[in-house]
Amino acid sequence: MTESQPSEEQPVVRDKRRLDPTTGELRTPEEVAAAEAAATAAEQIPDGAASESSDGTTPDGSEGGQAEDPVAAAKAEAADLQDQLARAKADLYNLDQRFNQFVKRSRVEAQAEKGRGVESVVEALIPVLDDVDAARQHGGLEGPLASVVDKLESTLTTRFEVERFGAAGEEFDPTVHEALMHSTSEDVEAETVSQVLQPGYRVGERVVRPARVAVTGPQ
Template sequence: MDHTTLDPESFDEAPDSATEAADANGTTEAAQHDATQHEAPAHDPAPAAADAASNEADAAAPASAEGDDLAGLEDPLADSELAAALDRIATLEDQLARANADHYNLNQEYGNYVRRTKEAIPGYKESGHVEVLEALIGVLDDIDAARQAGDLADGPFAAIATKLEDTLATRFGLSRYGAEGEDFDPTLHEALMARPNPEVEHPVIGQLLQPGYTMGERVLRVAKVLVDNPE
């Protein structure tokens, strides 16, 4: 059996070789680590862009949800304002219709008033004439009595009296009626006294006590007479 004789110097050299190998390996790993550190910045930008888009979407999502909530809150308010506006329009339309009806009724009433006034004008004029003539009848009685008594002779007063009677007759249709011998008419004459008269066949005016006056066909004052009745 062979026994190998080991040289003590080989033991001294072996550790040096192992140390050199370890140093070489360490140098290699350091070089690889340095290379890795230098190559790290050259990574793919796609994940970063995706992350940014996701963050933007997450940030926008609450805002959109908040906007939807606000829209949901605004819709009832808008509906309420629209309903109020429609109610106001309906109220104004009703008021306008009532105003138009009132205006129409007022026009109708005014038209009827104008028509009635025009129709009543002749009656008003006649009523005014009647009042004036009735006030003058007493004056006309005095003039007639003075003429019958002979106190109204020719002169200025006689001319004025005649002019007054003519004016009332032409302008207002005033006329005096009643004379002895006329037929008695109870609608025109008022019998204050009566006496029998064999010479008459029906009642006639025996004596005119007070003349009557008419304005056209309207009797202003009936004549007061004494009636002669047949026996």
């Protein structure tokens, strides 16, 4: 019976050279120790050991192949965040524009509603104002009553822009005048208001009631 030959051990080479074989520069003690440790670790790796397992994964469990570039991944993530930020800014801008339009419409509608309310009140007061104007023309508006009426008309004018209009001698304008009588004369060259039967009233630029007049036109 033959005895098995003991396996031949490979000589262990320790890289303790003080000069770096690549650069030729003098190594520090730390570099010598690092080179020795690297050589020892290389000896412990068996020949032919695959760096990847048969299923294509590395020993740490990650998939084989080239590792993802962290700089490229960071750039892609930054680009995605920038796109999300731009979309969020666009949404905020659109929301702000819609809010501004809503505020503008609300103000216009509120002003229009206020104007309609004033017009409604003036329309209700027109018969009273007609009586006041007729009494003033006939000298029947005197004493404390005249003072109260003056305050009322002043308030309507200053606070609510109520204006009485219509006067004899004006050129007839169908947008502000309503002709109740018509005659002709050689003394006029255009349709002219010869008499105001009832004054007109406007609130701001809107005519609440046109002036009711007698008109004289050329022959």
